[in-house]
Amino acid sequence: MVNERVMEKLGILADAAKYDVSCSSALSNRKNKDKGLGDAKGYGICHSFTEDGRCVSLLKILLTNHCIFDCAYCVSRKSNDIKRAAFTVDEVVELTIGFYRRNYIEGLFLSSGIFDNADATMERLVRIAKKLRQDHNFNGYIHLKAIPGASDELLKEAGMYADRLSVNVEMPTEQSLKLLAPDKNHKDVIKPMEYLKNEIIGYKEEKKLNYKAPLFAPAGQSTQMVIGATKESDLEILGMADYFYQKMSMKRVYYSGYVPISHDNRLPAIGTPVPIIRENRLYQADWLIRNYGFNVNEIVGFNQPNLDLDIDPKLGWALRNLNQFPVDINTADLDLVKRIPGIGFLGAQKIVAARKFKKLAPQDLQKLGIAYSRAKYFLAFASPFLLQKDLTAVQIKDQILDSQKSKYKNDFSNQLSLF
Incomplete structure (x- = not known):
């Protein structure tokens, strides 16, 4: 005692x-x-x-x-x-x-x-x-x-x-x-x-x-x-x-x-x-440096010394480097697949393993647990309808943020309906 x-x-x-x-x-x-x-x-x-x-x-x-x-x-x-x-x-x-x-x-x-x-x-x-x-x-x-x-x-x-x-x-x-x-x-x-x-x-x-x-x-x-x-x-x-x-x-x-x-x-x-979100963004950036092969200067630089608090650092990098997109996940190497927003470390490994057996389509990514609503802006598939190349970085950012707000609103409404 x-x-x-x-x-x-x-x-x-x-x-x-x-x-x-x-x-x-x-x-x-x-x-x-x-x-x-x-x-x-x-x-x-x-x-x-x-x-x-x-x-x-x-x-x-x-x-x-x-x-x-x-x-x-x-x-x-x-x-x-x-x-x-x-x-x-x-x-x-x-x-x-x-x-x-x-x-x-x-x-x-x-x-x-x-x-x-x-x-x-x-x-x-x-x-x-x-x-x-x-x-x-x-x-x-x-x-x-x-x-x-x-x-x-x-x-x-x-x-x-x-x-x-x-x-x-x-x-x-x-x-x-x-x-x-x-x-x-x-x-x-x-x-x-x-x-x-x-x-x-x-x-x-x-x-x-x-x-x-x-x-x-x-x-x-x-x-x-x-x-x-x-x-x-x-x-x-x-x-x-x-x-x-x-x-x-x-x-x-x-x-x-x-x-x-x-x-x-x-x-x-x-x-x-x-703001707690600043801590969160630093941890996300730290994770990218340790596990995704990013250099510090790819995430922040002298022109932009602070992380964007509205979006995660990987999405921020992708929007600043739209010239590297869209990416064909059926042919891109693992390191590039890992850099696609909405695709995590394990998700990228699943994609590389799965494409050995078939050519992957959007519905296959959703089955693999990929956040397709975010990743779709950076992916290239055979159908021109799915190519998001005409959108600017600002438009992509706004659409992703709007999608997140709608998701949170729906999730909250669903939780309230339980009571």
Whole structure:
């Protein structure tokens, strides 16, 4: 049974952890009344996804929200008047094991404010992971924050116990970090990333030669950028993300829209949060870079440094490159088929596999689950009636947006009819 004081800490430190978007929160406000069975409050429970698509629940908390830094964008900054709390090592271990045994969670996502210095904080995080692995034989997923400025020895030990490590770059550019977090140094962020990259590669090579070699951060490393606290364009943000993917072998870059929490004149005014659609468009663009073979400069450029919020980045690219369309899906290579709006990664693979057996027609695409109402503007079939080549980019965009509005309106009407 978790005591009252630990539950109070859990409420404070789970709430403070929600600003780290490495996994999405899924909290319920349904409470256990009159000593009933079960509890759906789920403090700090979040969902993450494995490489094979499984969804896992993680206990997502800070070790402490005490911090020696005064980063303007951070709710845990030292100058902020908030309720402070700190877990002991044993409290985090007992919470993790207790929640795991009750089948609430499958792992732990643990971050922390810097309560003394980088090494002291990192040592405490490592001690928790080590105790879970060695004393309790815990084999669930563990994601630890790698604290910038911590020693290589502690980072190496962290990698021996954690599945994933993450060093948050926080701001998209060095200039922004200096502006909003003058106590921090951009080099202190890049240095541990490089160290972890080299260690991960080294241990993978060793594993090939000796299957008994230990694991080292087998799920790789990730990072997070706060967007909208400063005036970087999407071109700058995606350029930095691409650098991390190319040079740091990063598994994921996460984008966290700034939530106004301060009247600091360096920050956007209270009441003007970053539109959630901007986060969404950045993730879509990120996905195109990682999985569809797009270059950053194909998605955004000096002439258009920000993503169009009305349409997704792949449709935006297609409308700017109508000279590459229409495409004959019966002959085009896989990479080009993947670039057609309305056709996803798996859809393109299905098309290439299916066309080996017959010449595909529009009705075949619909059977394959392709969003034909969107894709039709970029496809060439034998019938001239189906060729959409006379429409301008603006006309295509307007027709697609009108079609989306009609679909949402119909879906909403159908849902209302159920009641």
